[in-house]
Amino acid sequence: MAITAFLTDSTLCIGCKACEVACKEWNQLPDDGFAWSGLSYDNTRALGHSTWRHVKFVEREPVWGLGGNAGDHVSWEFSSDVCKHCEHAGCLEACPTGSIVRTEFGGVFVQPDVCNGCGYCVVACPFGVVDKSPADGRAFKCTFCYDRQKAGLMPACATACPTESILFGDLDEMRRLADERVATLHARGMTDATIWDPRETSVGGTHAVFIVRGDPASYNLPPDPQVPTIYLKPAWQSAAIGAAALLGSVLFAFTRHRAPA
Amino acid sequence: MPVQGMTTEQRLESIRDEAQRLGAVAAAGVRAAGAPFPQATGETGYYGLPLLKPPTWTWEVPAYFFVGGAAGASAIVAAVAHHSGADHEAIAHDARWIAAAGGIASGALLTADLGRPERFLNMLRVFKLQSPMSVGAWTLTAFSSAAAAAAFADAITRQSRGLTPVRVLGDVSEALAAATGLVMSTYTGVLIGATAIPVWHRQARLLPLHFAASAMASAVSMLELLGHDASELNTLGLMAAAAEVGAGVLIELDSDPASAPLTHGASGLLTRAGGVLAGPVPLILRLMARRLPSARRSAAVASLAGALLTRFAWWTVGRHSVQFRCAEAADHR
Amino acid sequence: MPGLGTSFGRGGATTAQQDLQNADAILIMGSSMAENHPVGFRWVLKARERGASIIHVDPRFTRTSAMADMWVPLRAGSDIVFLGALVNYVLASNREFRDYVVHYTNAATILREDFRDTEELGGVFSGWDPDARKYTTETWAYQGAEPTPHQAGHEDAQGGHGKDRGGESAELEHYQRDPTLEHPRCVFQVLKRHYARYTPELVERSCGVPRDLFLQVAEAYTSASGPDKTAAICYAVGWTQHSVGVQIIRTAAILQLLLGNIGRPGGGIMALRGHASIQGSTDIPTLYDILPGYLPMPFFETDSRTLKAYIGKHSTSTGWWHNFDKYIVSLLKAWYGDAAAATNDWGFNWLPRVSGDHSHFGYWLDMADGKLEGLFVMGQNPAVGAPNARLERKALARLKWLVVRDLVETETASFWYDSPEVERGELTPDTIGTEVFLFPAAGHAEKDGTFTNTQRLLQWHQKAVDPPGDARSETWFVYHLGRRLQARAAKDRRPRNAALNALTWRYQTHGRHAEPDAEEILAEINGYTVADRKLVTGYTSLTSDGATASGCWIYAGVMPARGENKARGRDAHGRYGHGWGYAWPADRRILYNRASARPDGTPWSDRKKLVWWNTSTHQWDGDDVPDFTKDKAPDYIPAPGAKGDAALSGTQPFILHPDGVGWIYVSSGLKDGPLPAHYEPLESPLGNSLYPQVTTNPAADKKARADNVYVEAGDDRYPFVLTTYRMTEHHTAGGMTRFLPHLAELQPELFCEISPELAHLIGARHGEFVRISTPRGAIRARALVTPRIPPITANGRTIHQVGLPYHFGRRGLVKGDAANDLIAISEEPNVRIFESKALLCDVRRDPDGALEDRR
Numbered sequence A: 001m002a003i004t005a006f007l008t009d010s011t012l013c014i015g016c017k018a019c020e021v022a023c024k025e026w027n028q029l030p031d032d033g034f035a036w037s038g039l040s041y042d043n044t045r046a047l048g049h050s051t052w053r054h055v056k057f058v059e060r061e062p063v064w065g066l067g068g069n070a071g072d073h074v075s076w077e078f079s080s081d082v083c084k085h086c087e088h089a090g091c092l093e094a095c096p097t098g099s100i101v102r103t104e105f106g107g108v109f110v111q112p113d114v115c116n117g118c119g120y121c122v123v124a125c126p127f128g129v130v131d132k133s134p135a136d137g138r139a140f141k142c143t144f145c146y147d148r149q150k151a152g153l154m155p156a157c158a159t160a161c162p163t164e165s166i167l168f169g170d171l172d173e174m175r176r177l178a179d180e181r182v183a184t185l186h187a188r189g190m191t192d193a194t195i196w197d198p199r200e201t202s203v204g205g206t207h208a209v210f211i212v213r214g215d216p217a218s219y220n221l222p223p224d225p226q227v228p229t230i231y232l233k234p235a236w237q238s239a240a241i242g243a244a245a246l247l248g249s250v251l252f253a254f255t256r257h258r259a260p261a
Numbered sequence B: 001m002p003v004q005g006m007t008t009e010q011r012l013e014s015i016r017d018e019a020q021r022l023g024a025v026a027a028a029g030v031r032a033a034g035a036p037f038p039q040a041t042g043e044t045g046y047y048g049l050p051l052l053k054p055p056t057w058t059w060e061v062p063a064y065f066f067v068g069g070a071a072g073a074s075a076i077v078a079a080v081a082h083h084s085g086a087d088h089e090a091i092a093h094d095a096r097w098i099a100a101a102g103g104i105a106s107g108a109l110l111t112a113d114l115g116r117p118e119r120f121l122n123m124l125r126v127f128k129l130q131s132p133m134s135v136g137a138w139t140l141t142a143f144s145s146a147a148a149a150a151a152f153a154d155a156i157t158r159q160s161r162g163l164t165p166v167r168v169l170g171d172v173s174e175a176l177a178a179a180t181g182l183v184m185s186t187y188t189g190v191l192i193g194a195t196a197i198p199v200w201h202r203q204a205r206l207l208p209l210h211f212a213a214s215a216m217a218s219a220v221s222m223l224e225l226l227g228h229d230a231s232e233l234n235t236l237g238l239m240a241a242a243a244e245v246g247a248g249v250l251i252e253l254d255s256d257p258a259s260a261p262l263t264h265g266a267s268g269l270l271t272r273a274g275g276v277l278a279g280p281v282p283l284i285l286r287l288m289a290r291r292l293p294s295a296r297r298s299a300a301v302a303s304l305a306g307a308l309l310t311r312f313a314w315w316t317v318g319r320h321s322v323q324f325r326c327a328e329a330a331d332h333r
Numbered sequence C: 001m002p003g004l005g006t007s008f009g010r011g012g013a014t015t016a017q018q019d020l021q022n023a024d025a026i027l028i029m030g031s032s033m034a035e036n037h038p039v040g041f042r043w044v045l046k047a048r049e050r051g052a053s054i055i056h057v058d059p060r061f062t063r064t065s066a067m068a069d070m071w072v073p074l075r076a077g078s079d080i081v082f083l084g085a086l087v088n089y090v091l092a093s094n095r096e097f098r099d100y101v102v103h104y105t106n107a108a109t110i111l112r113e114d115f116r117d118t119e120e121l122g123g124v125f126s127g128w129d130p131d132a133r134k135y136t137t138e139t140w141a142y143q144g145a146e147p148t149p150h151q152a153g154h155e156d157a158q159g160g161h162g163k164d165r166g167g168e169s170a171e172l173e174h175y176q177r178d179p180t181l182e183h184p185r186c187v188f189q190v191l192k193r194h195y196a197r198y199t200p201e202l203v204e205r206s207c208g209v210p211r212d213l214f215l216q217v218a219e220a221y222t223s224a225s226g227p228d229k230t231a232a233i234c235y236a237v238g239w240t241q242h243s244v245g246v247q248i249i250r251t252a253a254i255l256q257l258l259l260g261n262i263g264r265p266g267g268g269i270m271a272l273r274g275h276a277s278i279q280g281s282t283d284i285p286t287l288y289d290i291l292p293g294y295l296p297m298p299f300f301e302t303d304s305r306t307l308k309a310y311i312g313k314h315s316t317s318t319g320w321w322h323n324f325d326k327y328i329v330s331l332l333k334a335w336y337g338d339a340a341a342a343t344n345d346w347g348f349n350w351l352p353r354v355s356g357d358h359s360h361f362g363y364w365l366d367m368a369d370g371k372l373e374g375l376f377v378m379g380q381n382p383a384v385g386a387p388n389a390r391l392e393r394k395a396l397a398r399l400k401w402l403v404v405r406d407l408v409e410t411e412t413a414s415f416w417y418d419s420p421e422v423e424r425g426e427l428t429p430d431t432i433g434t435e436v437f438l439f440p441a442a443g444h445a446e447k448d449g450t451f452t453n454t455q456r457l458l459q460w461h462q463k464a465v466d467p468p469g470d471a472r473s474e475t476w477f478v479y480h481l482g483r484r485l486q487a488r489a490a491k492d493r494r495p496r497n498a499a500l501n502a503l504t505w506r507y508q509t510h511g512r513h514a515e516p517d518a519e520e521i522l523a524e525i526n527g528y529t530v531a532d533r534k535l536v537t538g539y540t541s542l543t544s545d546g547a548t549a550s551g552c553w554i555y556a557g558v559m560p561a562r563g564e565n566k567a568r569g570r571d572a573h574g575r576y577g578h579g580w581g582y583a584w585p586a587d588r589r590i591l592y593n594r595a596s597a598r599p600d601g602t603p604w605s606d607r608k609k610l611v612w613w614n615t616s617t618h619q620w621d622g623d624d625v626p627d628f629t630k631d632k633a634p635d636y637i638p639a640p641g642a643k644g645d646a647a648l649s650g651t652q653p654f655i656l657h658p659d660g661v662g663w664i665y666v667s668s669g670l671k672d673g674p675l676p677a678h679y680e681p682l683e684s685p686l687g688n689s690l691y692p693q694v695t696t697n698p699a700a701d702k703k704a705r706a707d708n709v710y711v712e713a714g715d716d717r718y719p720f721v722l723t724t725y726r727m728t729e730h731h732t733a734g735g736m737t738r739f740l741p742h743l744a745e746l747q748p749e750l751f752c753e754i755s756p757e758l759a760h761l762i763g764a765r766h767g768e769f770v771r772i773s774t775p776r777g778a779i780r781a782r783a784l785v786t787p788r789i790p791p792i793t794a795n796g797r798t799i800h801q802v803g804l805p806y807h808f809g810r811r812g813l814v815k816g817d818a819a820n821d822l823i824a825i826s827e828e829p830n831v832r833i834f835e836s837k838a839l840l841c842d843v844r845r846d847p848d849g850a851l852e853d854r855r
């Protein structure tokens, strides 16, 4: 089975939100409520249990005569966010029921029939992706269109994208394309274009690679994300010390008054 | 899905008020220069919206941290007391029951917090060392059964004077309860320490010790309030309180923005209140205990309140922590 | 779209969206293509990725600007100045594509001595009749050509969609040309003089576009045109919805003809149209003044009473329209079948006659005055979508009955109990006499049929699911309604029923509900030989002797044989989208493509070759279906007295025009002048810097009345420019989006876009409510403060513009006031469209809705 991935190129994204809607349609997700955010044209705000693809609108002051495509200027950037399907996935590691599994396509999949809604994956995701539905009680996130991939189809979001801003395919191929693309963009003067694919951090890379212009942090793509399992060692060490201390102190307290017989 | 902690309206209001005051806005997500309209920047992140999802846990979870911790520590006390002389038998007896009751309560609390309580048993589908929640679920199961068995055996032994198999069962389960009790009273620190929540994972080293101390303090205080005034308990109380003072100091000294919720705002107050009641107050009272014994009861009450507050404080700071993602991103840079 | 029709011969986009990928520059102006044609926009991005420069000229920085290389904010309503200045730039720097201009346009044609330009008459052309407020076009004609037998358009009733077919029938057999383009009265010289004052300085003053920025655009665009380069223009309603809409498009046409960008790959004018099949609804019109295939509707009295006279008036002796008789007779045969015979003029007199202005606004105002009894509203939501929606809603209350067929209960259907008027007590349900019938309609996925999209492309859509409950297709509704009417008429043989009785109205039906077979209808539209009912393979097979029938001649060939429905085609290949659907006429993707070759038939350049004369096969070959008689050699010279297409030489690519060339200058067919001149919007903060005496389009009809009031010049209560637009997230009047959670949540509330400066000026803060008002109405919206809609400095004044999406209404999951409560009903002279893109308004801070309606 091919290990697949997304390459989401924000320099080709027109912010049409077709991916967001296609995802909701395919997965029959509920709406997020109808609240006006005042945050540019983004009213769904973030990924969550009811939004698995989310289009961000990063607004900056436009300059007369320069469109967003101009080499030396970014004015209004759109970027479609999704579960990163981490190589080392916090959610998967943390899940106590084994509900979250790695699929044959390399995706990270929550089995709805196993999840008992303990909510531990929610605090284990370094990207705030997976979330527990208050209504349903279980945790939900992008399935990487496991059902479609099994049937040999492209994910709904990538299929809907009119501009090929969302590419989908073999992971290595996507990474190669990303490098090529950024090289081209730099050649065109868009030197602020960067690839976001935290391979050097403990997350070990993702199956959702992004190309953005400007500071990835402004897209809420953290510069140096860590999978929480890296905190296990120090924590368990202290736990051991703590346990020893407990036992020690009790023994000490209950035996020191004993006069030797 | 409103912005964490604020409805859209409130958020807009705050942006506007700031705009009004400064003629320009510096609130998270809003560009400082020029007229006020939201902007997404490297400093504010995406309009200052939290990167992370706040914990979805409800009050049962911090309550469980408290009860489970106390129960675990009690089981240790029970075991040691049981084997350190007849004059400790009374303490051992009550400690056993606290452990047993706590074990059962813990199970109930944890299940209640699940989105799908009927699926609690799915926790035992697998055992995952890398998942503190999994380790915890198994430990809790083992602990509560052992503690219950121990207490049960103890009850039988009291009527039917010492049937050997029962006593053996009692001793074995008591030992098991004590062993798992050690995990019970510490692992919850690992549970929240090993998460993506900045304020939690920053304290991954401190938390298990912090929780251990608080667990012991609770167990001791409970026993004291049940009327036991053996000086052993006061000694344990003193050590726990001292440890809590240490934890408090470390927390106060941490100036990292990711730890801000521990010292700022409502969550900060809660943490400090918990810290004071769990650390300095009982410490002083217990030191006074030689001269006026009544101080011990007050110390016990303070410790219990402190321990309870502390667990709720840590739960609360976790939910505020997601607001500080940019600071966190910054300190990674 | 007479702007294109008069310039090139056909009223449709000259190119296909796929072809945009072949462009070297794309000027997107009066359109936010990325937002409103997102799927087609992929081809623009492909061009961009190939190095083409994308230029977006728009008052707002939109999703499209964000994808462009250059964004030029201009003052709404100043487009002709901007485009005129581009024309002037080309002429002044001799950057025109000479060979193309000389051979393929009417630049060389010499005009009459008595023609006078706006530059001479201070804002009007010769022939202006101030009392009748319209032009007599005699003086506009070519030197030597017989003047057209009648005035521009139909004398009394105006309405101009008929002109989509390309100008009035002008007899242009004899006219004089000066290939050197030196003759003082040749179109080229007239053009030079006409645009001499449209300078970069004027652009800076009138459009508020910095001089240097304009020059940058001019250079980028001009340098991307020539023998081996082409540039395309995309526009939509940001151009059309103006009192000078048609003339804006004309200016673009002139620019493209001068640069040789028509009929060539990567060139052309991409008219981006609206609804999925809005092109189809002018080809087979839902309009009152044309018949299918752009044949004009006969007019009462003023128009011919006999078919012969009617044909005589509308066919031309030279050019393709010489075939006019074939198309009208075939149409009548398709409609009246055996009842149509030579003896009864093929039933010509059964056709209804136009008796006045029956455009949307024409009859709606009649309705407001109680002159209408009943109304069918199918697939429209005027209570939200139509200008002066307040007036429109109140007019509904004066009907006896109203039938609404829609997917949802729209504001139009519910006006009688939940409109703002009812809220304000202007209307009360128990005093409204209108009986409202709401029919559930089947959506496009619930029925078979075609869309004819923005690029004249017929695309078949197959029924995916059965319509729910009582929902039925339009075909079903209209077919069965017709059957019932016929059943009644059959019993009543009065002449008034003759047409109904003669009508062929029998189609195969299938299914439980007797749904008519859509493909059988398409077959009838395609046309067939009456004798054996064999389908025709193209409109060249149609005859005027009643041997053939065709429901719409331009569609002939979409179904060349039974069971062969080319609109179903889905295997696209090549760079022009061949194989996907069927483009009228004759599956030509790029119109006038003969112009892609030199007069001698060889391509202008290898890079831009499309069709060429194959010297071995003696035919036109190429990557597209030649828009030219296949075997007419480049050196073909018509014999004297030759008629029709035969009268056009081998070097005349614009075969629908009697003179076979593209019209830089339109001698007849337009009601507001042969050349575009700048006029201010009907409501404007500025005077006309070019023609101080003539501020606005003199031929436009303001329809001013007590309930359709305008801001008078100098009324400072309405200081800001308002422009309305669309968002990707919603569709038009919202019936298809406000009711769907997955779309409604994306833009859940009405907002208006204002600059930080304007926000500061009126003391409004981001996200706060403001009240926007015009003399027509007032609405409430959130203030979305953004630098994407900057203030403009024109004529030394700072002009603040307000952007307002028009999708909201009072029903659905997300609600909001209707922008159209603010807009006036006005009529551009040629197509009678209203001005929604540039008007005046006031904006005030209104956090708690305190401000009352100041009307």
Ligand SMILES: Nc1nc2c(c(=O)[nH]1)N[C@H]1C(S)=C(S)[C@@H](COP(=O)(O)OP(=O)(O)OC[C@H]3O[C@@H](n4cnc5c(=O)[nH]c(N)nc54)[C@H](O)[C@@H]3O)O[C@H]1N2
Residues within 6 Å of the ligand: C029, C030, C031, C032, C033, C035, C036, C037, C057, C058, C059, C060, C062, C075, C076, C077, C078, C079, C235, C236, C237, C238, C239, C272, C273, C274, C275, C723, C724, C725, C726, C727, C728, C729, C730, C731, C732, C733, C837, C838
């Ligand atoms: N998602 C979506 N797609 C649609 C529609 C929809 O409602 N939603 N509607 C469909 C229909 S019916 C149509 S007709 C088309 C319309 O497609 P468009 O014409 O692209 O739609 P608009 O947004 O109304 O207007 C386009 C742009 O014109 C700009 N503009 C306003 N005034 C002026 C001016 O004076 N000069 C210039 N140069 N620009 C100006 C506006 O700022 C706006 O950005 O879209 C079709 N596609």
Ligand SMILES: Nc1nc2c(c(=O)[nH]1)N[C@H]1C(S)=C(S)[C@@H](COP(=O)(O)OP(=O)(O)OC[C@H]3O[C@@H](n4cnc5c(=O)[nH]c(N)nc54)[C@H](O)[C@@H]3O)O[C@H]1N2
Residues within 6 Å of the ligand: C237, C241, C274, C275, C378, C379, C380, C381, C382, C385, C386, C387, C405, C406, C407, C408, C410, C441, C442, C443, C444, C474, C724, C725, C726, C731, C732, C733, C734, C735, C736, C806, C819, C820, C823, C836
């Ligand atoms: N201020 C301002 N006003 C404008 C514009 C603007 O730019 N600014 N744009 C103008 C333009 S270009 C247009 S096209 C109009 C559009 O204005 P309208 O055409 O009045 O608005 P729509 O919402 O497109 O109406 C189409 C209706 O048809 C229904 N429908 C969809 N499919 C079917 C079907 O198969 N059968 C039936 N019976 N109904 C169906 C939909 O639910 C919807 O309610 O708005 C115009 N008004």
Ligand code: SF4
Residues within 6 Å of the ligand: A083, A084, A085, A086, A089, A090, A091, A092, A108, A124, A125, A126, A127, A128, A129, A130, A141
């Ligand atoms: S992004 Fe979060 S939810 Fe997605 S795989 Fe990584 S950890 Fe899991």
Ligand code: SF4
Residues within 6 Å of the ligand: A094, A095, A096, A097, A098, A099, A100, A110, A114, A115, A116, A117, A118, A119, A120, A121, A122, A138, A139
């Ligand atoms: S909520 Fe469900 S998926 Fe998430 S950790 Fe718990 S069981 Fe696993």
Ligand code: SF4
Residues within 6 Å of the ligand: A022, A023, A024, A026, A027, A052, A053, A082, A141, A142, A143, A144, A145, A146, A155, A156, A157, A158
């Ligand atoms: S892969 Fe499937 S589930 Fe994931 S975002 Fe795309 S459409 Fe949604």
Ligand code: SF4
Residues within 6 Å of the ligand: A012, A013, A014, A015, A016, A017, A018, A019, A020, A055, A078, A080, A160, A161, A162, A163, A164, A165, A166
């Ligand atoms: S569908 Fe493609 S272009 Fe549209 S928003 Fe999503 S990623 Fe961007």
Ligand code: SF4
Residues within 6 Å of the ligand: C036, C037, C038, C039, C040, C276
């Ligand atoms: S809605 Fe249809 S017509 Fe409009 S852009 Fe999308 S696909 Fe094209």
Ligand SMILES: [Mo]
Residues within 6 Å of the ligand: C237, C273, C274, C275, C278
């Ligand atoms: Mo439209």
